[in-house]
Amino acid sequence: MPEPAAPRPRVAVTVDGAPWSVPAGASIAAAFTEHDAPGWRQTRRRAEPRGLSCGIGVCFDCLVTVNGVHGVRACLAEVRDGDVITTEKGSGFAERGA
Amino acid sequence: MSSPPRKGPDLPNAAREPAARPAAGPASWDLAVIGAGPAGMTAAIAAADAGARAVVLDLGARPGGQYWRWGPATGDGRYHHGWPAFAALLRRFTTHQAAGRITYRSGHAVFQVEPLAADDAGGGQFRVHAVADERRREYAAVEAAAVVVATGAYDRQLPVPGWTLPGVMAAGAAQSLLKGSAVVAGRRVVVAGAGPFLLPVAAGLARAGARVVAVVEAGQPAGYLRRPAGLAASWRKLPEAGGYLAELARHRVPVLRRHAVIAAHGGERLSSVTVARIDAGWAVVPGTERALDADVLAAGYGFIPQVELLGEAGAQLAAGPGPGAFVALAGPDQQTTVPGLFAAGETTGVGGADLARIEGAAAGRAAARYAGRPVAPERRGTRRSRAALGRFAAVMESVHAVQPGWTRWPDDETVICRCEEVTLGELRTAISLGADDARSAKLLARPGMGWCQGRMCGHAVSAIIDSEAGRGGSGRTGTRDPGLAGPETLASRPLAQPVPLRVLAALAEDSAAGDSTVEDSGVEDTAVEETVGPPEPR
Numbered sequence: 001m002p003e004p005a006a007p008r009p010r011v012a013v014t015v016d017g018a019p020w021s022v023p024a025g026a027s028i029a030a031a032f033t034e035h036d037a038p039g040w041r042q043t044r045r046r047a048e049p050r051g052l053s054c055g056i057g058v059c060f061d062c063l064v065t066v067n068g069v070h071g072v073r074a075c076l077a078e079v080r081d082g083d084v085i086t087t088e089k090g091s092g093f094a095e096r097g098a
Numbered sequence: 099m100s101s102p103p104r105k106g107p108d109l110p111n112a113a114r115e116p117a118a119r120p121a122a123g124p125a126s127w128d129l130a131v132i133g134a135g136p137a138g139m140t141a142a143i144a145a146a147d148a149g150a151r152a153v154v155l156d157l158g159a160r161p162g163g164q165y166w167r168w169g170p171a172t173g174d175g176r177y178h179h180g181w182p183a184f185a186a187l188l189r190r191f192t193t194h195q196a197a198g199r200i201t202y203r204s205g206h207a208v209f210q211v212e213p214l215a216a217d218d219a220g221g222g223q224f225r226v227h228a229v230a231d232e233r234r235r236e237y238a239a240v241e242a243a244a245v246v247v248a249t250g251a252y253d254r255q256l257p258v259p260g261w262t263l264p265g266v267m268a269a270g271a272a273q274s275l276l277k278g279s280a281v282v283a284g285r286r287v288v289v290a291g292a293g294p295f296l297l298p299v300a301a302g303l304a305r306a307g308a309r310v311v312a313v314v315e316a317g318q319p320a321g322y323l324r325r326p327a328g329l330a331a332s333w334r335k336l337p338e339a340g341g342y343l344a345e346l347a348r349h350r351v352p353v354l355r356r357h358a359v360i361a362a363h364g365g366e367r368l369s370s371v372t373v374a375r376i377d378a379g380w381a382v383v384p385g386t387e388r389a390l391d392a393d394v395l396a397a398g399y400g401f402i403p404q405v406e407l408l409g410e411a412g413a414q415l416a417a418g419p420g421p422g423a424f425v426a427l428a429g430p431d432q433q434t435t436v437p438g439l440f441a442a443g444e445t446t447g448v449g450g451a452d453l454a455r456i457e458g459a460a461a462g463r464a465a466a467r468y469a470g471r472p473v474a475p476e477r478r479g480t481r482r483s484r485a486a487l488g489r490f491a492a493v494m495e496s497v498h499a500v501q502p503g504w505t506r507w508p509d510d511e512t513v514i515c516r517c518e519e520v521t522l523g524e525l526r527t528a529i530s531l532g533a534d535d536a537r538s539a540k541l542l543a544r545p546g547m548g549w550c551q552g553r554m555c556g557h558a559v560s561a562i563i564d565s566e567a568g569r570g571g572s573g574r575t576g577t578r579d580p581g582l583a584g585p586e587t588l589a590s591r592p593l594a595q596p597v598p599l600r601v602l603a604a605l606a607e608d609s610a611a612g613d614s615t616v617e618d619s620g621v622e623d624t625a626v627e628e629t630v631g632p633p634e635p636r
Contacts, residue, residue, distance in 0.1 A: 025171055038393075053267055058252045076232045
């Protein structure tokens, strides 16, 4: 059965400063996926891109900083209007000047 | 390799006196249920039916678990299986919520279930510690006379070259995007792994508009035909699988058997995978490799139950299903070897949502009884359908069992531990230095030291060490002495979730105050407001 392209409410967030319109109630990981940006974290040691892996809160590969709180699992947290989302590089603390 | 433990009762029900009902108070519950999937929801409902007061601590945002994960855009059940059953369950759940018998707390990552000494009980036998709210991470705790652990399971992923690339994900991750957010994981998807769960994943993606390039099944499902006893037990499951196969055929999705994705390729993201034929031991048949273009690989080789909370609380575990996984031993009433501590659903063996609901009901009733509530006798026929579902799970496990040949798919550059970025080459160095189990490998090379606490790589590290040592790659190194010390899995640790230091500080202040009752977290009941509707007609 093909999906009807039902209009769906969206909310406004910023990702690394850029304004994004994302589906209301979607997980942050789903917002990145819908934006065709499957890799958002950069690893500490090999500086490799990572994105969604387990999808259910177990692997911690999808971490992002949300409104200043780092290490938020993008697969669990849902987008809220006005969220300031920052991708994490390395330990995830560099953005905070640590 | 010993046969995997069968789903089903392992412990007799000990005759026991019901414990005294705990003193009423804001911080004290008859039972705490951890997880709100099919097992946890049913447990809470069954206990509430008996008049018990249950608090449900759930990692998710709303009841349903991963099987029935849903959000504002998916409440019509169009991406779900068995949605009318869920809608009925949710109605009973929210009715009990409205009556104050169930309190639901979303976004709670429970990191410890602490059995309290009798004289320190303060109205409860267990204290359950959690980090509340993924976006804030505050400390929360509840006390309860009984605890039901229904934390489910996660996909077992096998490390292959390129598997850390964005676009490579667990089959359950692709499901979670669709079921929770109505977002399709990618345009060209390869679904790979072992087990009947791959079929609904692929069918769901195809139905939602993804081009499913192939379903790559490592097992040989013809094996079902050689086990008539299991088949008879699974009569309800077979039309289901047949329906998915027919749907995949309509979408022209090829289903390959005895094949595997042995490598993933791409720069910043996945662009293609290598598929190869494998033999019965999962060794690659040389010359059969071919490339398939894909932007998503959704993979899962069975499930690993989340039993860390149970093991740390003292419940006896047993190895299986499959390498590197453990389940809690439980009796017909779902009680573990720790009185008052119950386990239901995948934590006692991977058996699916139907069995999880039967076990959840049994656990909820037994927990209510343990807390001193009078409980009516169990419905007739429950025992029989539960045994049948258990037999089906055992057949399923044997047909799709992970074989040690996979340990030759990764190369020295392949990352095995995703968190600490430990490669197979580094792991081999540790093995050459004398590491002969997952724990010593961790000390020498750090696999399992990161955020996930070894959940993702623990099974793989054990299997690789076995394979390198010529022990056949069964991944059983963690179980040398299960009877005495408990399984030494990489994921075994006192705190079952990463916990911020300030949360630990809050915990320490609590103990310093010498107060035996924890202030209830102040987190209120999470209302379930979104409308769940009927599924779309098909």
